[in-house]
Amino acid sequence: MTIQAIYDAVVARDKAAVEANIQTALTEGRDVTEILNEGLIRAMEEVGEQFSAGTIFVPEMLMAALAMKAGMKLLQPHLASDNSQSKGTVIIGTVKGDLHDIGKNLVAMMLEGAGFEVIDLGVDVDSAVFIETAGTRQANLVALSALLTTTMPAMERTITALREAGLKIPVIIGGAPVTEAYARQIGADGYGIDAPRAVKLAKQLVAAA
Amino acid sequence: MIIIGELINASRPTIKTAIETRNTAAIERIAQQQAACGADYIDVNAGVFVDDEPDHLRWLVQTVQGATDKPCALDSPNPAALAAALTVHHGAPLINSISLESERYRALLPLVSAGDCRVIALCMSDEGMPETTDDRLRVTDRLITRLSAKNLPPEAIFVDPLVQPISMNKTYGNAFLDAIEQIMKRFPGVHTVCGLSNISYGLPRRGLLNRSFMAMAIAKGLDSAIVNPLDRTMMATIVAAETCAGRDDFCMNYLKSYRAGSLDER
Numbered sequence: 001m002t003i004q005a006i007y008d009a010v011v012a013r014d015k016a017a018v019e020a021n022i023q024t025a026l027t028e029g030r031d032v033t034e035i036l037n038e039g040l041i042r043a044m045e046e047v048g049e050q051f052s053a054g055t056i057f058v059p060e061m062l063m064a065a066l067a068m069k070a071g072m073k074l075l076q077p078h079l080a081s082d083n084s085q086s087k088g089t090v091i092i093g094t095v096k097g098d099l100h101d102i103g104k105n106l107v108a109m110m111l112e113g114a115g116f117e118v119i120d121l122g123v124d125v126d127s128a129v130f131i132e133t134a135g136t137r138q139a140n141l142v143a144l145s146a147l148l149t150t151t152m153p154a155m156e157r158t159i160t161a162l163r164e165a166g167l168k169i170p171v172i173i174g175g176a177p178v179t180e181a182y183a184r185q186i187g188a189d190g191y192g193i194d195a196p197r198a199v200k201l202a203k204q205l206v207a208a209a
Numbered sequence: 210m211i212i213i214g215e216l217i218n219a220s221r222p223t224i225k226t227a228i229e230t231r232n233t234a235a236i237e238r239i240a241q242q243q244a245a246c247g248a249d250y251i252d253v254n255a256g257v258f259v260d261d262e263p264d265h266l267r268w269l270v271q272t273v274q275g276a277t278d279k280p281c282a283l284d285s286p287n288p289a290a291l292a293a294a295l296t297v298h299h300g301a302p303l304i305n306s307i308s309l310e311s312e313r314y315r316a317l318l319p320l321v322s323a324g325d326c327r328v329i330a331l332c333m334s335d336e337g338m339p340e341t342t343d344d345r346l347r348v349t350d351r352l353i354t355r356l357s358a359k360n361l362p363p364e365a366i367f368v369d370p371l372v373q374p375i376s377m378n379k380t381y382g383n384a385f386l387d388a389i390e391q392i393m394k395r396f397p398g399v400h401t402v403c404g405l406s407n408i409s410y411g412l413p414r415r416g417l418l419n420r421s422f423m424a425m426a427i428a429k430g431l432d433s434a435i436v437n438p439l440d441r442t443m444m445a446t447i448v449a450a451e452t453c454a455g456r457d458d459f460c461m462n463y464l465k466s467y468r469a470g471s472l473d474e475r
Contacts (some may be wrong), residue, residue, distance in 0.1 A: 058375045150256050150287065
């Protein structure tokens with residue numbers, strides 16, 4: 001029952017209730033992986049569904065993610081140190097020349113909510129930095145963001161550079177001017193129209209790799 | 210209020226097609242409609258066409274100015290596109306926009322300071338988007354100092370303090386509004402401008418938020434805006450807010466708008 005209560009508290013965006021129920025679950029000796037997967041991550045999937053369906057809005061998704069994060073913090077000391085619970089490592093950033101990070105931040109937050117380890121390189125990221133980090137951190141996925149029509153070409157340049165460097169990891173792109181057709185055209189492995197759908201895509205691509 | 214009509218933007222599919230097919234009549238019509246609804250500048254944007262942007266932007270300027278007597282807001286960070294547009298533009302254009310990002314600043318400064326130009330100065334620097342009011346004032350101060358040194362009069366500078374979505378952080382609205390107030394106070398003659406629809410990102414009934422925020426920004430001194438002049442409720446809100454803010458002698462503009470039917474609900 002406690003797991004369901006955690007799930008409900010995340011969906012209800014109730015940070016205090018998430019924390020209290022996780023404490024209870026830990027005291028009861030519940031399996032930490034079960035709390036994480038069935039309580040927190042599955043709840044964030046539901047939150048993502050509600051957002052994509054238009055029944056909840058950005059601030060509500062944000063609150064749910066913050067509630068989940070607070071729960072994660074309580075779980076952290078109990079999680080295996082080998083990171084075996086991680087669903088994979090994602091490198092994310094806005095491409096060179098683009099300083100707009102709101103969409104990118106939302107996607108990063110939802111990826112964390114889905115159990116990925118997220119390495120956020122921030123804004124205005126040079127393709128060399130994506131390449132280097134992808135190599136050293138053995139990333140499973142690269143996520144590129146651009147808000148401006150004028151910085152979209154930098155996504156193509158980044159993908160080309162990644163491929164030329166011999167990195168075969170999947171790349172997803174997103175941002176207001178981006179379309180599915182554009183993603184295909186520049187050789188990306190997919191495009192997320194919103195944060196939850198970017199997460200779905202990330203899961204599929206990492207699972208398939 | 211200085212109105213910059215935003216509709217001729219190639220990121221809108223109908224405009225993109227009109228540009229590709231050189232549909233002069235379509236662009237002329239949208240330019241004329243915006244001018245008739247009170248646009249002081251007609252924004253032209255061909256940013257989605259990376260390599261052909263200079264050609265397209267030049268054509269847009271010629272087409273718009275062939276149909277109206279309004280100057281254009283040349284909406285591009287691309288010096289080649291701006292240079293092409295400037296060769297055909299009549300009157301003083303508004304360059305949209307320069308910022309403190311070093312590459313963009315260096316590339317655009319020669320164009321901005323060459324002739325009789327006005328310029329939108331975005332509060333953006335190499336450090337990224339501004340968060341607080343102070344961030345915005347720091348960037349504004351440096352931009353105005355540098356542009357003034359290139360002999361741009363304050364009246365030619367339109368500072369855009371950048372609106373961030375209120376859905377992400379409840380302080381973002383006031384950070385912007387307070388910046389407008391401070392900029393208008395500290396830099397007499399300088400204009401403030403914004404494309405304010407970003408305020409409502411991630412929320413439903415965006416028009417309501419946009420209009421409310423517009424009225425609040427006008428109360429702080431905002432004197433120009435990039436909007437859709439065909440949006441009747443937004444335009445009526447602007448008229449009413451300016452009247453309430455004491456910028457309408459004897460409420461003449463409000464009454465004129467009323468008699469013209471532009472305040473009627475429809």
